[in-house]
């Protein structure tokens with residue numbers, strides 16, 4: 349916990365009729381009960397409280413009369429002054445309180461004092477300290493059809509009242525069709541008017557938002573977003589995610605919980621969390637961006653199958669997951685990748701990306717130095733440098749996790765040690781194996797056991813990778829495979845309808861943050877810290893109260 353630093357204000361105020369010493373510094377608001385006896389009293393409730401100024405949501409003036417509080421309202425005040433009643437001034441501080449499992453709630457404390465000037469001085473001093481980095485105007489997009497179709501209700505009932513309380517003005521757009529939010533951001537939105545964008549929906553809706561925002565930023569900065577070699581310009585607007593989708597892994601992996609109130613509070617206090625973004629190209633043609641999972645084989649098939657079952661809601665993934673597990677298709681192809689060099693951290697280590705992650709800071713710095721060098725020496729990342737590695741084989745799944753992909757289904761995620769902002773993605777190759785072994789691998793996503801500690805799994809931390817399905821390889825390969833291929837094409841159609849026949853189709857599709865890609869051969873490049881979220885990463889849970897508690901000073 350932070351030390352209080354130089355005091356800006358100190359007064360004796362009352363909280364529920366008890367006297368408190370209250371102090372404000374740039375970093376902390378502390379209220380400490382005045383006790384006549386210095387003897388420790390085990391049954392008296394906690395006497396000292398502190399709140400980081402950065403976690404104060406808002407402050408409002410109140411008036412207290414005969415113990416009952418009234419909200420600040422000029423007309424009431426005047427009436428009471430005229431009638432000469434005994435009224436004390438009060439102000440209420442709303443602040444973040446931590447609950448179980450990374451949830452945040454809004455708590456409040458009311459301070460009273462007899463002097464109006466003192467009261468107003470407190471209110472204005474606290475407000476002055478809140479000014480920095482907090483959003484004032486937000487552009488909100490709601491997908492009314494995401495998840496259990498509760499997006500609009502969640503926003504109106506749980507989020508909008510908090511924004512109003514914090515003095516945030518909003519422009520709200522309830523989307524009317526898929527890609528409405530993306531196209532509005534790309535072409536129409538007056539971005540200069542806003543301090544951030546809020547996405548109410550799932551990972552698919554978030555994907556729309558980043559496509560609009562990244563595209564718009566590149567056009568405004570004169571960068572060609574179609575070129576896989578160009579360094580993309582980072583987006584200045586932060587994005588807040590109010591989870592209202594089916595998986596919501598981007599929210600879960602960056603906040604630690606899928607809870608609309610917690611997300612709203614991270615937006616209000618103006619948190620900032622950079623995020624890596626992968627660009628996906630096919631033959632030098634831009635396809636999509638990805639921030640969480642790019643998955644071919646198992647996760648691609650689960651997604652394709654589940655799209656036809658949207659009516660089931662989030663349960664569609666479990667249904668299709670079981671079906672695809674039983675179907676057990678494998679796919680042949682070539683994966684080539686550029687290992688991330690000079691970074692700290694590996695996909696198999698025990699460190700986890702947490703709030704203020706030093707690995708993200710270190711590797712992020714390294715990336716910005718590298719990209720400066722890259723501008724001067726275009727060949728440094730290219731195949732000519734000979735650093736690329738190639739693996740050919742039969743795979744049940746090829747997954748690239750740019751973040752842990754933790755979600756309620758798998759609280760540690762697809763790659764538990766992956767980082768939000770280290771400029772890399774974890775490439776996980778699941779080679780063809782028995783159903784029993786694949787189930788062992790899947791089950792380990794839900795337990796403490798290492799899902800990579802199996803002979804048919806390999807995982808590499810990479811900056812760039814390519815995938816080519818077997819039947820898209822060189823012309824000579826193609827000729828050799830022609831006969832077999834045509835047989836497979838016919839069977840693959842039959843197999844789609846009758847998966848029990850046991851014959852594998854030639855192609856799967858890519859699951860790109862929950863959207864299906866139309867091409868199978870892809871070139872993926874990580875752009876370190878391209879966007880920012882209103883989040884701070886998952887907070888480390890406190891083991892015990894530490895001695896730097898300012899109340900102990």
Ligand SMILES: CCCCCCCCCCCCC/C=C/[C@@H](O)[C@H](COP(=O)(O)O)NC(=O)CCCCCCCCCCCCCCC
Pocket residue numbers: 550551552553593594595596597640641647650651665666669670673753755757758761762787790791793794859860861862863
């Ligand atoms: C046997 C239990 C196995 C549990 C394995 C769970 C692994 C879950 C990892 C999930 C990673 C999710 C990455 C995020 C993807 C999202 O971008 C994306 C879109 O999200 P949105 O709908 O919010 O827009 N979501 C998805 O693609 C959903 C993927 C969900 C996969 C669920 C797989 C369930 C597997 C069940 C196998 C059952 C075998 C049982 C045998 C007896």
Ligand SMILES: Nc1ncnc2c1ncn2[C@@H]1O[C@H](COP(=O)(O)OP(=O)(O)O)[C@@H](O)[C@H]1O
Pocket residue numbers: 490491492493494495496522523524525526527528548549550551552553554556592593594595596862863
């Ligand atoms: N008004 C709308 N009508 C239909 N589809 C929409 C609308 N707004 C957004 N979408 C699309 O809905 C899809 C799923 O959205 P998402 O919010 O991620 O929910 P889920 O997590 O349930 O998949 C996304 O592909 C998004 O582009």
Ligand SMILES: [Ca+2]
Pocket residue numbers: 624749750751766767768769770771772773
């Ligand atoms: Ca990463």
